[in-house]
Amino acid sequence: MTILRRTVRATAMTGALLAALAATPATAADFGFPVLVPVTGFLSLEGTSQRNGAVLALRKAPAGIGVRSTVIDTGTSPETAVTALDRAAGGGDPVLAVAASMLGTQMLAMLPLAKEYGVPLVTVSGTASITEQGNPWVFRFFPGDAVTKAAHARYVVEELGKRRPAVIHQTTAYGQSGQAHLKAEFERLGVRPVFEEGVDASAKDLLPVITKALAAEPDVLVLHLHSAPTALFIRQAAAHGVTLPVVAGSAMHQPSTAALLDPAELKGVCAETAASPVSGGSPAVEAFTAEYRAAFGTEPDAFALGQYDGMRMVLDAVAGGARTPDAVRAALSAGRHEGLAMTYRSDGKGNMAHSAVIVCYDGRSRVPAIAKRYDDVTGVLK
Amino acid sequence: MTLLQLLVNGVALGAAYALVALGFVLVLNATAAVNFAQGDLVMAGGLLAAALAPHLPVPGILLLPAVMAVMAGLGLAVCAAAYLPLRHRPPVSVFISTIAVGIILQNGATLLSGPEPKSAPPLFGGGTLEIGGLVVAEQSAAIVVVAALLIGAQQWVFARTQFGRRLRATAQDPEMARACGIPVTAMVLATFAIGTACAGAAGLLLANQFFVTPTSGGDLILKAYIAVTLGGWGSVPGAVAGALVIALFEVVVSAVLSYPVALAALYATLLAVLVVRPQGLFGEAARRRA
Amino acid sequence: MRRGLGGGLPWAGLLYAAGAAALCLYALFGATPYGLRVLTVAGVYALAAIGFQIVFGLAGALSLAQGAFFGLGAYASGILSSQFGWDFAATLPAALAVPLLVALVVGLPVLRLESHYFALATLGIAQILLLAAVNLPALTGGANGLAGVPGVVLFGRTVPRGLPLAALVWGIVAVGGLLAWRLSVGRWGRALTLVRDDPMVAATLGLDVGRLRLGAFALSALFGGAAGALAVHTQRVVSPEVLEFPVMVTILTVAVVGGRGRVAGAVLGAVLLLHLPEWLRGLERGYLLVYGAALLLTIVLAPHGLTGLVERLLPARARPLPAPRPLPEPAAPHTEPLRVEGLRKAFGGVWAVDGVSLAVPRGAILGLIGPNGSGKTTLINLVSGLERADAGRVLVAGRYATALRADARARLGVARSFQAGALPAAATVLEAVAAARLERSRGVAEAEGQGMAVLHRLGIADHAATLCGGLPAGLRRRVELARALARQPAVLLLDEPAAGLTDAEKRELAAHLRALAGEGLGILLVEHDMGFLLPLATRVVVLDQGRTLYDGPPQGVRQDRRVVAAYLGEGGGA
Incomplete structure (x- = not known):
């Protein structure tokens, strides 16, 4: 069984990797970089990407710096997340930075505690108002919804020239946050969606919502759904002969989403994302993708890449002399980092990523091509 | 036409849910135990089908017997580990043991196959049929037919065969059955095997169109529980009817109302049904326990 | 035996006290901030599970709304503190009041449902609340929830996390636990277990089943709300996760693994189950797999929960029997304890009782006989209020009882025994x-x-x-009689009290019944055994197909042509 073999290999590799990390002899310059992400529960797909990205970055510690890192599952509840943060940061170990969950509610719960401990949280959570809490300890290495949804809406209106979008979003934190920003951005562009509806993540058949959306006579379908629902929507729409262009949310760019569909079903589908590592683009990104595949046996996505870039920036700061969490925080908030996905710098609130891309599928392959890049996008909300 | 289209999809989804509920109610009747792992067993069946597919490049319909056989074996294991040691214990302890089995299955699945959503092969083909202007996914039609056949076959076994009569006798009164020389433990094991095979079949059917992830079981157990109770605790036709009602709310009502409102309407209807018929749709009125 | 939430168990009690002391020492001296947080969360779940023990353990109602009460408390306290800046001293009462109100409103229609239908109804309510939380962002912040929930701010001062917060939570657990324990071993808790074991029997003993259940449901809501409020200030954000099914599953698991119906079980279960995954964290992705296996092993090894295991290893000493206390002086017997006029009852179109009238005067033993299915037990059910009559009147000690429920009739002076025997094993x-x-x-x-x-x-x-x-049959009948007599009834309804007794036992029973009648008690006696009944009865009524066939002195029964044809002829007089 390839899955089994792949998993065994991935587990063995990760184990070896972690063992290597753990076995690094404790020296004076031995610091903790705990990885607190959801590797179980409904966000385990995205959380595992985060974990893999962080682990890969932490492999390359600067010379003379011992990296200790444990992965602690944050599950799905805020409670588990704060417990994990207490476990990681409350034990007296010198922790320089935490790779933190991409689940918005978990971030909101961890923020006050991170402030009390004084440890920077490095996340790729695009959702929720995590950088609007006035908390200086959060750093987001994935464009927030203010950025991605601006790109999303602008591509629909400016590039595709569509004026009658139908917006279908999930009723989860991810979906509601994205929907609010899409709505504001469309309004700014002078476009009013002809249809808007939330769908539960557990909804099986999406024909009802497709039917209702089509009844509103849209000229484009704008999705902001999780991985499996995105694939389901696209497949059902294709089966019912819908030829309208589909511009989906970041979940579409995940290779595991495309893997659920036939390339033909993907024709005419585009998606917003921070990056698409499998699409290549530069030797550095291709090297990352190859390394990731070798280590974990799966395809990397933008979340993995964002978390990787974030942890690389942390390690660069450490290499540059930061030896306390506060010094890391200062370096992250003031510095600039040429990452693989983009150039990162803080806007003063901890938003590090200001670029988004639109990727499109040509109907022949499951690897999308970058269709449009939006740099230096500032959000319109708040 | 649209309504008809939605109805077809609703019935297909309901048929798959019915298989989930059926496995649940069979075990319930045979053991009076609530199998909280049923949803996760469906998930396991789906992932099993997705994992077998690359090695057995055959249509889903040929994969189905293999999945059901493996799942039947898993059912025996679940019975031996989580039910038999507790059979003379308070029924709530089986709640907990099956919750534990669910946790094991869910996390075992994450470890073995990763967190990515997976898709199982379609029963026959992934295309669509056009019947009088109606676009019917081949898989939807196949789900209805296969689920109906499985449910019908099961009813036939229960009603017409010696084995089925023994199963029913065990379900009605295990002590009496034992006194009549029926091997009750073997019958209970067989029931778990059949119930889990049902879950496996449902998993394969659902995992093609709707995909499967290690966490997709949690939602299904709620639906199975609602279907079985709504239909009337312990009633097999009731469970099938309850499953169809749920699916019609999800697919047809949600085409009129929004999805969250349709769900709320389902629960409100549920409460209303219980006020009018406290014994569920097909349940017998509560009798005085001796 | 298994009863109450605690029981007076010296060794087990000592063990629990030692465990509590060890936990205190750990919290004071051994625990890191992380350890204290896990302990705090365990306290939160202990509190929620204590409430669940009352409704599920004692009252036997599988409420799947306990997680919803938890969530309601969390949202009430979370919204009021984060949006309006209320103090915990003000949000806690609100977090108690909101779930309480919901419990009272939904409890009335829902609590009359039987076991799994009740469970489904409570699950439905919980799911509607979850949908509301996710889809009403203006109030709840939607799926993202509301950030900015402060820690516990009590009278303007923030209780620091760590030891002070843990102490506050566990202090509330201690107070709540003590309260629940007192209630459970008292009159109310005993009454609830009666309702759990058999609601009909409980009603015939004068207990208002509906009110007891509603009380238990409401109390569980209070505990759930308090736990939710504490949870939300511990985690500092309120989001729909507090209303999701896993919270309910955790509470249920804690209650059952700890020991169903026990306060100590709720605490033990919460401490163990909240710590177990933490001990296994080192396994990274596999830890929940091992947790599931450990949970399975625990329930297989301790199917009655941890407290059940403790009590099996350290069985309770037999309690000394209490000294008899005199019963209060009974009211002077009414001249006519029971009168029934034109009583009718149909089941599915067939008249089970069809216009029966009879009277039991003071000191009388009225024998009621008839072939199987003639309506004798139905008549007793109609008189005791377990079935509603379609027509006719019932007077107990001169007062109309037709419209009253079973428990109210019991309080008027009706006591009964059951044919099948209804003693809790x-x-x-x-x-x-x-x-x-x-x-x-x-x-x-x-x-x-x-x-x-x-x-x-x-x-x-x-x-x-x-x-x-x-108990052997003879003794069991005697205990049933004792239980009915303890009601100090005006009229005693006995359904085949001599079935299964030896001749000596029958003679003894007859003597007891005569003595009771001698004190003025009216007795309605259903019996097949003519040799037992006819010498004992002062009057006999014969039913056939729901109608009165004969009503007169016992001597006349064997002479009555119709009775012989309908009953004695085929039954042979037993």
Whole structure:
């Protein structure tokens, strides 16, 4: 069984990797970089990407710096997340930075505690108002919804020239946050969606919502759904002969989403994302993708890449002399980092990523091509 | 036409849910135990089908017997580990043991196959049929037919065969059955095997169109529980009817109302049904326990 | 035996006290901030599970709304503190009031449902609340929830996390636990277990089943709300996760693994189950797999929960039997304890009782006979209020009882026994009899003392400590009689009390019944055994197909042509 073999290999590799990390002899310059992400529960797909990205970055510690890192599952509840943060940061170990969950509610719960401990949280959570809490300890290495949804809406209106979008979003934190920003951005562009509806993540058949959306006579379908629902929507729409262009949310760019569909079903589908590592683009990104595949046996996505870039920036700061969490925080908030996905710098609130891309599928392959890049996008909300 | 289209999809989804509920109610009747792992067993069946597919490049319909056989074996294991040691214990302890089995299955699945959503092969083909202007996914039609056949076959076994009569006798009164020389433990094991095979079949059917992830079981157990109770605790036709009602709310009502409102309407209807018929749709009125 | 939430168990009690002390020492000296947080969260779940023990463990209602009450409390306290800056001293009462209100409003229609239908209804309510939380972002912040929930701010001062917060949470657990324990071992808790074991029997003992259940449901909501409020200030954000099904599953698991119905079980279960995954964290992705296996192993090894295991290893010493206490002086017997006029009842179009009238005067023993299915047991059910009559009237001690429920009729003076026997197998003889006094006595001690007095009167005081489950038929009938008598009824309805008795036992029973009638009690006696009944009865009524066939002196029964044709002819007089 390839899955089994792949998993065994991935587990063995990760184990070896972690063992290597753990076995690094404790020296004076031995610091903790705990990885607190959801590797179980409904966000385990995205959380595992985060974990893999962080682990890969932490492999390359600067010379003379011992990296200790444990992965602690944050599950799905805020409670588990704060417990994990207490476990990681409350034990007296010198922790320089935490790779933190991409689940918005978990971030909101961890923020006050991170402030009390004084440890920077490095996340790729695009959702929720995590950088609007006035908390200086959060750093987001994935464009927030203010950025991605601006790109999303602008591509629909400016590039595709569509004026009658139908917006279908999930009723989860991810979906509601994205929907609010899409709505504001469309309004700014002078476009009013002809249809808007939330769908539960557990909804099986999406024909009802497709039917209702089509009844509103849209000229484009704008999705902001999780991985499996995105694939389901696209497949059902294709089966019912819908030829309208589909511009989906970041979940579409995940290779595991495309893997659920036939390339033909993907024709005419585009998606917003921070990056698409499998699409290549530069030797550095291709090297990352190859390394990731070798280590974990799966395809990397933008979340993995964002978390990787974030942890690389942390390690660069450490290499540059930061030896306390506060010094890391200062370096992250003031510095600039040429990452693989983009150039990162803080806007003063901890938003590090200001670029988004639109990727499109040509109907022949499951690897999308970058269709449009939006740099230096500032959000319109708040 | 649209309504008809939605109805077809609703019935297909309901048929798959019915298989989930059926496995649940069979075990319930045979053991009076609530199998909280049923949803996760469906998930396991789906992932099993997705994992077998690359090695057995055959249509889903040929994969189905293999999945059901493996799942039947898993059912025996679940019975031996989580039910038999507790059979003379308070029924709530089986709640907990099956919750534990669910946790094991869910996390075992994450470890073995990763967190990515997976898709199982379609029963026959992934295309669509056009019947009088109606676009019917081949898989939807196949789900209805296969689920109906499985449910019908099961009813036939229960009603017409010696084995089925023994199963029913065990379900009605295990002590009496034992006194009549029926091997009750073997019958209970067989029931778990059949119930889990049902879950496996449902998993394969659902995992093609709707995909499967290690966490997709949690939602299904709620639906199975609602279907079985709504239909009337312990009633097999009731469970099938309850499953169809749920699916019609999800697919047809949600085409009129929004999805969250349709769900709320389902629960409100549920409460209303219980006020009018406290014994569920097909349940017998509560009798005085001796 | 398994009863109450705690019981007076010296060794087990000592063990629990030692465990609590060890936990205190750990919290004070050994725990890191992380350890204290896990302990705090365990306290939160202990509190929620204590409430669940009351409704599920004691009252036997599988409420799947406990997680919803938890979530309601969390949202109430979270919204008021984060949006309006309320103090915890003000949000806690709100977090208690909101779930309480919901429990009272939904409890009335929902609590009359039987077991799994009740569970489904409560699950439906929980799911509607979850949908509301996710889809009403203006109020709840939607799926993202509301950030900015402060820690516990009490009278303007923030309780620091760590030891002070843990102490606050566990202090509330201690107060709540003590309260629940007192209630559970008292009159109310005993009454709830009666309702759990058999609501119909409980009603015939004068207990208002609906009110008891509603009380238990409401109390569980209070505990759930308090736990939710504490949870939200511990995690500092309120989001729909607090209303999701996993919270309910955790509470259920804690209650059952700890020991169903026990306060100590809720605490033990919460401490173990909240720490277990933390101990296994080192396994990264596999930890929940091992957790599941450990949970399975625990329930297989301790199917009655951890407290059940403790009590099996450290069994309770037998309690000394209480001294008999006199029952209160009964009211002077009414001249006519029971009168029934034109009573009719149909089942599915067939008249089970069709216009029956009869009277039981003071001191009379009215024999009621008839072939199987002639309506005798239905008549007793109609008189005791377990079935509603379609027409006709019932007067108990001169007062109209037709419109009253079973418990109100019991309080008017109706007591009955059951044909099938309705003693709880796990209760002792004394507990079963004392149950009949719960509605009238001031406390459990008084009820048991009075129960002893009744046992002495019927000559079965030696069996007071025996479990009802293992009683031989003769004794069981006697205990049932004792239980009915403990009600100090005006009229006693006995459904085949001599079935399965030896001749000597029958003679003894007859003597007891005569003596009781001599004191003015009216007795309605359903019996097949003519040799037992005819010498005993002062009057006999014969039913056939729901109608009165004969009503007259016992001597006339064997001479009546119609009776012989309908009954004696085929039954042979037994």
